[in-house]
Amino acid sequence: MDSELKEEIPVHEEFILCGGVETQVLKCGPWTDLFNDQSVKRPKLLIFIIPDSNAQEIKDIYGLNGQIEHKLAFLRTHVPKDMKLVLIGHSIGSYFTLQMLKRVPELLVIRAFLLFPTIERMSESPNGRIATPLLCRFRYVLYVTGYLLLKLCPEKIKSLLIRRCLQLMNLENEFSPLNVLEPFCLANAAYLGGQEMMEVVKRDDETIKEHLSKLTFYYGTIDPWCPKEYYEDIKKDFPEGDIQLAEKNIPHAFIIRFNQEVASMIADSLKDDLSKM
CATH class of the missing domain: 3.40.50.1820 (Alpha/Beta hydrolase fold, catalytic domain)
Structure with a gap:
């Protein structure tokens, strides 16, 4: 194997x-x-x-x-x-x-x-109870905060932060993860997440x-x-x-x-x- x-x-x-x-x-x-x-x-x-x-x-x-x-x-x-x-x-x-x-x-x-x-029952799960109000009621606050924090942050600093986190977790950096910290990527993820909390209910x-x-x-x-x-x-x-x-x-x-x-x-x-x- x-x-x-x-x-x-x-x-x-x-x-x-x-x-x-x-x-x-x-x-x-x-x-x-x-x-x-x-x-x-x-x-x-x-x-x-x-x-x-x-x-x-x-x-x-x-x-x-x-x-x-x-x-x-x-x-x-x-x-x-x-x-x-x-x-x-x-x-x-x-x-x-x-x-x-x-x-x-x-x-x-x-x-x-x-x-x-x-x-x-996503919204009823332990993480869902925390994520639901953030993603459904304060989504636009997350958008603005993410944009202000990340859009103005230089690429070198974002890359350094990601690489440092990967090193602390003893992970090999075999990919380019900068898009994870793009404001519009985070906004799309938050939008999808909000729908998940509201719609994924009954099995x-x-x-x-x-x-x-x-x-x-x-x-x-x-x-x-x-x-x-x-x-x-x-x-x-x-x-x-x-x-x-x-x-x-x-x-x-x-x-x-x-x-x-x-x-x-x-x-x-x-x-x-x-x-x-």
Whole structure:
């Protein structure tokens, strides 16, 4: 397993116009165009990763519904209909994943992973009780404060602050994260977050029941966005489902320190599915 994890995998970054906005796409693998590549080497499976937040132009693309349609627009435009899919959603990306299955049931999804899934009662969660008033009532105050603090801050200082934070967390800085501190990026994130607090309330049991055989839920023991009681509730309602609880104290933002553990879990779970292809 270790040798597989250390294998060099080509990573290609590009920006495409999708749903009316410029969209960053990271492609892992040797291929670049699924539609025009008709060779026998064309992959039979696409693993589509939907993080926690971003054809024809989509209305309100930075809102909750717009983000779901944005992901579907990418699949319609850039992925052949006969391509089998593995969907991986983290946080609000898990909500997007369920909505994609609901809206386009003909997608050839063989497995969907919902990691630390914020799919219900977001405003009632420990973090939600703090975030809801900030994002829903004082959003414009955050906009103005963020603009004044960050827009006037020199790029060198922002870069230094980010690098210093990464060093304190013993993380390798393998990417350029300056866009995280752009006022308009923060404003869009706050706008989406406010809609999440208001609209992600009731768990979509009907969609879960319809697609349960292909769903894998992965909850944390110390997650303030979807606490352990949410895991216990869904486990009780769907005892036959693949609903797991992290053995370690893996945080909601697992990518910072526990990316290898979560990646190994997904890889192990996919072995049977991939062996049948």
